[in-house]
């Protein structure tokens with residue numbers, strides 16, 4: 001189900017609203033000595049190509065942003081724990097400032113849900129008198145908050161409240177709770193009072209349990225959805241990113257927390273790449289993608305000046321030089337993009353040009369890269385060295401968003417000539433053969449073309465149902481999604497695009513094998529030698545393609561080890577299929593008792609074919 005949109009004109013918060021909320025909270029913070037822990041769920045079984053390195057060496061922006069919002073609001077006693085670095089962390093053993101935190105927050109993507117729920121369960125083992133308020137949020141919670149609830153009486157633990165939105169929603173929740181909280185009262189007790197008095201119902205972007213025995217760690221009877229959040233339009237109103245870094249727990253094998261966060265001097269080794277919010281939103285509407293729906297068709301941005309300032313502050317404080325933009329499509333709006341690029345190209349701090357100190361990277365589309373052709377030298381000048389492009393299928397047989405074989409080659413060669421590495425992101429699907437004679441349809445044919453056009457890396461994922469996308473339900477109802485293979489259930493971590501878990505192919509194991517063959521075809525000793533041979537010929541790219549070949553070959557071995565067993569299972573064992581998306585654990589209602597905005601059993605979009613993609617004009621939120 002694609003998320004519904006708020007009423008036209010009501011999608012965006014009034015200008016200045018976020019800033020005044022931050023101010024109000026700062027005033028309240030002095031009376032509340034809050035201690036919070038924010039954990040980022042991560043399942044280590046998902047570690048493989050093409051995400052090796054970026055998955056653990058780039059501290060995620062989501063938990064850092066939430067941490068920054070807490071500190072900015074006056075709650076400095078906050079720690080961010082990444083399961084990427086602290087895989088044995090257990091909420092039941094956490095202590096900060098010598099006591100059990102008041103708030104335990106967990107952030108999760110869909111594929112890390114298993115770990116997130118394990119942490120929620122563990123937090124519920126904390127003695128009820130001390131138990132923190134458990135708040136969940138993050139990329140999966142935005143689309144399917146019900147995943148953070150349990151409908152199993154044998155294992156009833158759930159998050160107390162799920163935030164389906166961003167910083168503003170969390171801070172609004174805190175404002176209501178702190179206003180109600182009695183002296184010495186726990187945040188959890190204050191939450192249940194607020195819930196029962198209806199005080200949470202004016203905050204769109206929450207889902208909480210009602211009825212039943214949730215207060216004592218049992219099951220609720222139903223989930224209440226306060227609706228779709230209002231989005232922050234001017235991202236300059238966000239709290240300062242640099243604050244989030246100072247909260248990170250150092251890597252360790254312990255279940256407990258250290259008394260202090262990681263030292264600033266270690267940051268550039270632990271997380272050499274910094275993910276940074278530049279823009280949100282995309283004008284396309286690919287049916288397998290939840291992003292346009294989530295952004296309510298809005299395009300949101302920080303100003304160039306704010307971005308430059310953030311990069312400089314993070315560089316100065318922690319020495320980080322590489323920035324990965326969390327953009328959905330950075331080239332979405334040429335005027336806006338060039339405003340940012342121009343500022344980054346000309347910004348100077350303490351007499352040093354920013355572009356000499358930092359390098360940045362992000363995601364764009366083929367269609368918009370071609371439109372930006374004349375601007376690419378300026379983009380490079382501003383410090384950009386690589387751009388990830390959603391090529392999906394070059395022949396546009398899977399999805400049409402303005403790409404074709406010729407346009408893809410043109411975009412890649414232009415980027416390469418401008419000295420920017422073009423990084424392709426491809427999607428393999430049932431109707432694409434491994435190789436096609438006399439056409440460019442086959443997977444290997446396209447991989448070869450991309451390499452010839454200068455791609456130094458490769459990303460090929462199998463198309464997999466994505467929560468919040470238009471195609472989500474029909475992928476299940478058409479019987480494509482596997483429930484079990486040889487009796488082994490398909491778990492959340494397998495929805496990673498690297499495991500074939502949805503296919504109508506009579507031999508789905510061939511799809512699993514095709515992914516590996518594509519990687520082996522791209523990363524191998526022959527192409528390493530070729531890359532070394534061309535070191536001086538490749539304009540501006542230098543040694544990078546050779547280095548990436550070495551890294552890629554090691555990654556291929558790791559990926560084979562991780563997915564080969566699944567491939568064998570697909571080949572020899574019986575596949576059972578789902579006929580509908582997994583049911584919600586509990587019924588979900590809107591505040592008025594009607595259908596809830598996040599109820600994914602109510603289809604709000606008619607079934608779609610993959611080809612029905614339209615290019616909409618961007619709506620720009622100022």
Ligand code: B12
Nearest residue numbers: 046060061062105107109110137138139140163166326497
């Ligand atoms: C950068 C990125 C990556 C990087 C991550 C590196 C890193 N360690 O940070 C890399 C390249 C490794 C990556 C890989 C994958 N990614 Co990715 N990625 C992104 C991207 C572009 C930006 C993420 C980001 O930092 N956003 C900015 C932060 C601030 O947003 P946020 O995390 O959502 O947090 C906000 C809210 O959610 C909320 N929030 C977050 N946590 C919490 C917690 C609490 C308690 C509360 C109250 C609120 C809250 O507040 C935050 C601030 O506004 C997003 C798309 C996007 N624009 O967000 C996709 C995205 C996160 N990726 C996605 C996916 C699916 C993947 C892959 C599975 C590949 C694939 N099949 O597409 C792999 C998984 C790899 C792995 N093993 O984990 C999906 C996740 C969908 C889902 N339902 O979970 C997203 C949303 C894209 C999409 N299709 O919609 N990804």
Ligand code: SF4
Nearest residue numbers: 282284285286289328
């Ligand atoms: S181009 Fe398509 S897949 Fe990429 S962000 Fe936009 S809608 Fe999603």
